[in-house]
Amino acid sequence: MSSGDLKSFIHLLEQADQLVRISTVVDPHLELACIVDRVSKGAGRGRGLLFETVLGSALPVAVNLFGSLERVGWALGTTDLEGMARQFAADLQATGEGDGERAMRVLSGKNEWQPVVVSNPVCRTVNHSRRGLKVLPPITAWPGDGGPYLTMTQIYSRHPDGGMLNCGMYRIQCHGSHTATIRCRPGSGAASHLAAWHARGMAMPVAVAIGGPPILNWAAAAPLPNDVEETAFCGYLQGRPLAMSNCQTSDLQVPASADIVIEGVIEPGVMRSEGPFGNHTGSYDVEASAPVFQVQSVHARQDAICPWTLVGPPPMENIQLARVTARLFLPLVRMVLPTLRGLHMPGEGIFHRAALVTVDPAEQRPLTEVARLLWDTLLLKGARLLVVGADDHDPHDPSAVFWRVLNRADWQRDLLIENGQMAIDARRLPAGEPVRCDPGMLAKVLARWHEYGLDGSD
Numbered sequence: 001m002s003s004g005d006l007k008s009f010i011h012l013l014e015q016a017d018q019l020v021r022i023s024t025v026v027d028p029h030l031e032l033a034c035i036v037d038r039v040s041k042g043a044g045r046g047r048g049l050l051f052e053t054v055l056g057s058a059l060p061v062a063v064n065l066f067g068s069l070e071r072v073g074w075a076l077g078t079t080d081l082e083g084m085a086r087q088f089a090a091d092l093q094a095t096g097e098g099d100g101e102r103a104m105r106v107l108s109g110k111n112e113w114q115p116v117v118v119s120n121p122v123c124r125t126v127n128h129s130r131r132g133l134k135v136l137p138p139i140t141a142w143p144g145d146g147g148p149y150l151t152m153t154q155i156y157s158r159h160p161d162g163g164m165l166n167c168g169m170y171r172i173q174c175h176g177s178h179t180a181t182i183r184c185r186p187g188s189g190a191a192s193h194l195a196a197w198h199a200r201g202m203a204m205p206v207a208v209a210i211g212g213p214p215i216l217n218w219a220a221a222a223p224l225p226n227d228v229e230e231t232a233f234c235g236y237l238q239g240r241p242l243a244m245s246n247c248q249t250s251d252l253q254v255p256a257s258a259d260i261v262i263e264g265v266i267e268p269g270v271m272r273s274e275g276p277f278g279n280h281t282g283s284y285d286v287e288a289s290a291p292v293f294q295v296q297s298v299h300a301r302q303d304a305i306c307p308w309t310l311v312g313p314p315p316m317e318n319i320q321l322a323r324v325t326a327r328l329f330l331p332l333v334r335m336v337l338p339t340l341r342g343l344h345m346p347g348e349g350i351f352h353r354a355a356l357v358t359v360d361p362a363e364q365r366p367l368t369e370v371a372r373l374l375w376d377t378l379l380l381k382g383a384r385l386l387v388v389g390a391d392d393h394d395p396h397d398p399s400a401v402f403w404r405v406l407n408r409a410d411w412q413r414d415l416l417i418e419n420g421q422m423a424i425d426a427r428r429l430p431a432g433e434p435v436r437c438d439p440g441m442l443a444k445v446l447a448r449w450h451e452y453g454l455d456g457s458d
Helices: 006-015 031-040 069-075 081-094 100-108 189-199 214-221 230-238 317-328 330-336 347-352 367-375 398-408 439-447
Strands: 019-022 048-051 061-063 154-159 162-168 171-174 179-183 204-210 243-246 253-255 260-266 271-274 288-300 306-308 340-344 355-359 385-389 415-418 421-426
Touching: 006 019, 006 048, 006 069, 031 048, 031 061, 069 081, 069 214, 069 317, 081 100, 081 317, 081 330, 100 230, 100 330, 154 189, 154 214, 154 253, 162 189, 162 214, 162 230, 179 271, 189 204, 204 253, 214 230, 214 317, 317 330, 317 347, 330 340, 330 367, 355 367, 367 385, 367 415, 367 421, 385 398, 398 421
Parallel strands: 019 048, 061 306, 355 385, 385 421
Antiparallel strands: 048 061, 154 162, 154 204, 171 179, 179 288, 204 260, 243 253, 260 288, 271 288, 340 355, 415 421
């Protein structure tokens, strides 16, 4: 079950009654996002949306396609995410590497998963270079945003010495027909590439792909090691290599089935104001200086669709993408901490990598050691909050975790704050015997349950 491009993925969702086509004219200035916000929070059964008529643009806009775990699984080519995670764990072990990142490099480095380059790709059927970014729908999400943003992007870059192709998802603010700003996260692959190019006084080539294989939208946002190529790892996950196309102005590559391809450069020292931007924190990122992306060409396929995602207070579809990452990368955490039993990243803190974890009772190492091991993993690096609990509760039940933390933790003993990150140890049982129903009485009550007139209740 693998969707090679956005159009086939949309068709799959429509066949499964997981997509709504909206044919009425919708304004990309605030109206479109307001609709998406309500749907992301449960209206319209949380289905994906295809806005067929967007004011000011000939391109339809697809939103909330990844709004459920099931749909993200379909994007990755599976109806069994748990099975995919188990297979990934087994394949990691089979490499014989004790380190998760090295094991990922071995898996994704196999020849059979390397992307193949095709000629005459559909992504270059129509040349929009004269109009540039004006061909795209100018979507402004929130009243305080600094302008229209592209949010569901795959941004491709490479080190000036060559090497692996990096694919990341970063926001792009459109400032004109051929000018935009790209905000790369500090420590990201694109940020390190940009620093290397500019240290040599050279412009960095950039390619932006919009649409194409849905799996790449997940991979672009996933915390892969810098020396694991997203396109190759996606080939491994879906069991077949991706089809890529050479760029026209650089040695970069983009998905051959992409809906829209934008090529350009970021010149050293050329900056301009970016933002404000309504973020997942519930407030706006303040206006700040960002590198200018100078657009050289824009191409598209004949039937192009522009995917977009709304960023803002949760829940939003990006939480589902992150939850799939948490499930797939759990084996990498277990390679570092084999006593790990469960892990849950609540949606409210998932982009701060906040995690509730449970460990085996045999895990007696102090909180400092356990927390530092977790903070050293790809999944939990930089996590603002870790709660380490015993295996007598379910980490997927935050209410129960909160109850246990308040009753078990001694703040003088069980709290660790380092480098702006916090960990709480909730493993210690409180004094006294646990409060439970008498087993004999519970059995009697269950046997007589129908006599109480409470049938149908739990």
